[in-house]
Structures are given as structure tokens and as C-alpha cells.
Amino acid sequence: MDDLTQAKAAARKAAFARRKDAKSSDKDAAAVAHLLEVVLPYKGRALSGYLPIRTEIDPVPVMAAMAAWGPVCVPVIKAKGQPLEFHRWEPGCKMVDGGFGTFVPASAEVIVPEVLIVPLVAFDRKGGRLGYGGGFYDRTLEGLRAGGNVTAIGYAFAAQEAKGLPLEQTDQPLDAIITDEGVLRMKNIQPRSCA
Ligand SMILES: Nc1nc2c(c(=O)[nH]1)N(C=O)[C@@H](CNc1ccc(C(=O)N[C@@H](CCC(=O)O)C(=O)O)cc1)CN2
Numbered sequence: 001m002d003d004l005t006q007a008k009a010a011a012r013k014a015a016f017a018r019r020k021d022a023k024s025s026d027k028d029a030a031a032v033a034h035l036l037e038v039v040l041p042y043k044g045r046a047l048s049g050y051l052p053i054r055t056e057i058d059p060v061p062v063m064a065a066m067a068a069w070g071p072v073c074v075p076v077i078k079a080k081g082q083p084l085e086f087h088r089w090e091p092g093c094k095m096v097d098g099g100f101g102t103f104v105p106a107s108a109e110v111i112v113p114e115v116l117i118v119p120l121v122a123f124d125r126k127g128g129r130l131g132y133g134g135g136f137y138d139r140t141l142e143g144l145r146a147g148g149n150v151t152a153i154g155y156a157f158a159a160q161e162a163k164g165l166p167l168e169q170t171d172q173p174l175d176a177i178i179t180d181e182g183v184l185r186m187k188n189i190q191p192r193s194c195a
């Protein structure tokens with residue numbers, strides 16, 4: 001293992017432990033209010049969320065609210081080393097095993113998200129992000145960004161912040177990070193239009 005990979009593994013392990021300690025319904029609820037405030041201006045746009053696994057912070061209440069206005073989707077793993085695909089999700093829709101401990105919608109309607117609520121293990125104040133180490137979101141954001149304007153919103157407990165993450169060329173930065181403590185904006189992510 002090279003030094004960077006080793007440093008990433010150590011940062012991931014430490015943040016995992018902090019995330020586990022932070023996980024609580026009070027913090028989930030506090031963060032939902034901040035997340036809703038940031039995504040509401042994008043109502044009607046294609047939005048991706050995720051169904052929480054392990055001790056991830058839960059964005060489902062926000063996804064359910066946004067589904068009243070526009071398409072909401074969740075990530076689906078196609079294969080190792082490939083970008084994620086996103087399939088339409090609706091509150092209460094039938095889910096099936098998607099591998100890697102995930103559940104995915106039984107009906108596979110592909111959506112290309114413009115705004116993404118991105119799960120993570122660790123973040124830093126500059127928008128750096130570490131996930132589970134598959135490079136899935138990195139490849140996905142790279143592809144989506146090459147195709148146009150997308151907004152990537154990291155969602156995490158404040159305790160998942162790291163002082164400065166070991167990052168590499170392929171790591172895609174976040175445009176904002178929402179936590180139970182508030183909103184960190186890396187760029188102006190106001191909508192082009194709300195019409
Ligand atoms: N809620 C949620 N859904 C998601 C993601 C996510 O981060 N959160 N993903 C974001 O990409 C994808 C799932 N990615 C995952 C990648 C690795 C592992 C995982 O458990 N890895 C093992 C090693 C597995 C192996 O290599 O065989 C591990 O970390 O111990 C889980 C999910 C799609 N859906």
C-alpha cells in the first residue's frame with residue numbers, strides 16, 4: 001500500500017468511529033432542516049439522495065419532500081471501477097438488494113441527477129471528501145461534471161470533519177457540506193432560476 005492509500009485508510013477509519021459515535025436521531029433531525037433549506041431552491045430538478053447504510057446520516061425525509069416537486073433518485077452500482085447509475089426513487093417504493101449492503105428501487109428507471117446529496121465517511125472544510133474507497137462517487141461526479149452543471153452536496157455529521165484530508169487528483173470536491181451544525185458553502189450554489 002502506498003503512503004497516500006495508507007493515509008486515506010487511516011483517515012477513513014478514524015472518521016468512521018466518530019460517525020458511529022455521532023449517529024443519533026436528534027442530529028439527523030437537526031441536519032435535515034439545514035439540508036432542506038439548501039435543496040429547496042432546486043425543487044423540480046433531478047435530485048439524487050441515498051438510503052443510509054451503516055451509520056450514515058439519513059437524508060430520506062428531505063428526499064421524500066423533494067419528490068413532491070421533481071424526480072428523486074438513488075445510486076446503483078453497475079460494476080467495480082464504473083460510475084454509479086441513478087434510478088428513480090419514490091417514498092415507499094419497492095426496493096431490492098443492490099449488492100454492497102445497499103437496496104435499490106425494483107423498477108430501474110434511469111435518471112441523470114443535477115443535484116446530488118453525497119454520502120461520505122470524512123470531509124474537510126475545503127470540500128475534500130472520502131467515501132468507502134470504491135471511487136464510485138469520484139468517477140460519477142467526474143462524468144456528470146464533464147456533461148454540464150451539477151451541484152454536489154456532501155451530507156454528514158459535523159463530527160466527520162477531518163483537519164485536512166489526504167487527497168489525490170481523482171478526488172472530486174464537494175460544492176457544499178451540510179451537517180447537523182449548519183451549512184458550509186464552497187461556491188455559490190444558488191439556483192440559476194426557480195421558475
Ligand atoms: N447509502 C449509500 N449508498 C450507496 C453508496 C454510499 O456510499 N452510501 N455508495 C457510494 O459509493 C455506493 C455503494 N458503495 C459501497 C462501496 C463499498 C462498500 C463496502 O462495504 N466496502 C467494503 C469493502 C468491500 C469490498 O471491497 O469487497 C468495506 O469498506 O469494508 C459499501 C458500499 C452506492 N450506494
Ligand SMILES: Nc1ncnc2c1ncn2[C@@H]1O[C@H](COP(=O)(O)OP(=O)(O)OP(=O)(O)O)[C@@H](O)[C@H]1O
Pocket residue numbers: 008129130131132133134135136137138139142168170171
Ligand atoms: N475518475 C477516476 N478514474 C480512475 N480512477 C479513479 C477515479 N476516481 C477514483 N479512482 C480510483 O478509485 C480508487 C478509490 O478512490 P477513493 O479512495 O478516492 O474512493 P472514495 O472517494 O473513498 O470512494 P467513493 O467515491 O466511492 O465514495 C482510487 O484508487 C482512485 O485512484
